[in-house]
Amino acid sequence: MPDYSIIDAHVHTYRSSDIGRQAMMGSDRTDYGGTPDELLALMDRGGIQKAVMVNMTPVVDMFDAAVAKLPANLSPSQRSQDEERIRRQMIGRLQRRNQWSCEIAREHPQLIPFIGLDPSMSAEDLVAEIDRRCDEGARGIKLHPPNQRFFPNDRRLWPAYERAQELGLPIIFHSGTLDYAPDTGKYGHPNGYADLLTQFPRLTVVMAHLALGEFAACADLARAHANVNFDCCFIINGTDKPPAVSDADAVAAFRQIGCDRIMFGSDYPWHDPLLDSARIQRLPLTDAEKRAVLYDNAIRILAL
């Protein structure tokens, strides 16, 4: 273990391990269930001082599942009324999940709450949700373009980006195309970020997963935009045998993008924070570079 603490800049937590395992949909990379207590015990063992909870709610998947159960013979106006009722219900779930993340963080200050938003929310609702959760302790926003079916520069989210920029709230985006989601992967492509980064030059943007390995595109964005940063969870991990990215390729990518722009994250409970942070420590980086990735960058970029 290094002589400094570690920050895990990307974890997910759930009310119960049943819910966590259901969210992981049979992923068998770890045996974890994703509860705050389980995570806190791991953090203790691994010298992890803080973990950023980027909890999200799969609003579109839940909406689609509920709409599929509506009777087939509804009139168009009844159908659109029902769809609006279901949409509101799913946004209610997102809001309760945000509230829960903030509550957990108040009980355990080493857990940092980020909140979810959805592009189907009105401008007023987006800003109101940000303001309400900031009063409850939220420290940033998490968005998932492929899961939520939007491009990062979607104008519907402009009011949220403006408010986040004003308040100095960082936004972590899932980035990278998902090979298991051929229809929606395009929403995570790194090409979707330049417009957003230009329009909101003071907004702190984090592209999670280093765009799932599109390192050259990440490096281009990093050179062009001072406000873009990255986390390396999922793509650089200590779980996959053999690793998807070799040590040499990981180090080359870190240096090409900038070791001051990349934060360690584990994507717990999908991956193991202890194995993943150990992988970073094993990489042939300098001690200063490792410390930047494991600790300093998160403190600075996420204003922890």
Ligand SMILES: [Zn+2]
């Ligand atoms: Zn994640």
